[in-house]
Amino acid sequence: MEITEHTEIAADTALVVVDVQKGFEDEFWGRRDNPGAERNIAALIDAWQETGRPVVFVRHDSLRAGSPLEPGTEGNAFKDFVEERRGKGSGPELLVTKSVNSAFYGEPDLDAWLRGAGIEQIVIVGIQTNMCNETTARMGGNLGYDVLFPLDAMHTFDLAGPFGWSRSAEELTRATAVSLHGGQFARVVTTEDVLKGAAR
Template structure:
């Protein structure tokens, strides 16, 4: 079975200070290790990036932050899908591409764990793909109680947010594994 690697939103805009405190400073390095292994094995790699429609977003199309992080930028004919919602499958040709390439299993890594990564992983599973989440090649930011239903006492640190998101996915939508576990199984 061909296993594809889906890299979600590894964009320079996520380096902007506006996002605040972040967990897992090694996420990009770990994802780059997966990317190198997939490329070495000539396995399918898919890049997804967010084209924000919010004014002033660091991820807005045409902004410097829209660009891929250098270590995780596409090469050659690796496909790129652009989305403007959380799911990599909504408004893109990702599902059709995976099916056309006979890819039935995917490894997902990206930013941010409880948002675009989680939404895309859930959808991939619901569409019938076998999904592995490279949990240590994902990261997120603190939730600062800035939601209209919340207050500052509801703030969630980034590591807790990440762990909760992974826990919600593991066993129901994905198999959460470390990059080392994934690389050993190749």
């Protein structure tokens, strides 16, 4: 994956870490892509915490009984590398819980929190690329935020759809990238690009 463009990262840009939960390690989901996602997510959290930028941790509390992400189960918990980093930065931190795809429809109100802090730019990472990440990015773009979407700091799973159609995780990731970037909902970039922008 090549760096696509020069990326400016503001001093108050928020990193939104979506649904990096143990339940996504369950075989229920099937085959995933991008085995380097967790390493890149960790690197971005570290960079944000070291520079005092705001970090939002988002957790999906599924309403479906038996879900790998059901509240009160081990799967609902953040993966260890995320939980170990929570509360370690010098900047603002927020925990948002949700039961739908968009982090903007959670508690507390993410949009209100961002606007209250004067934040205009967000970086979205986490799980899944074409589900909660994409939905959050689309809504963020609609709300007027400058949305950055480092494609190598997230992953998704193979998926079956209607009419006997199915797509691999890699195909879904590319479709998300084209839709978001081409539709100007977000700028699809790389972890390296974001890290370089944050270090300037």
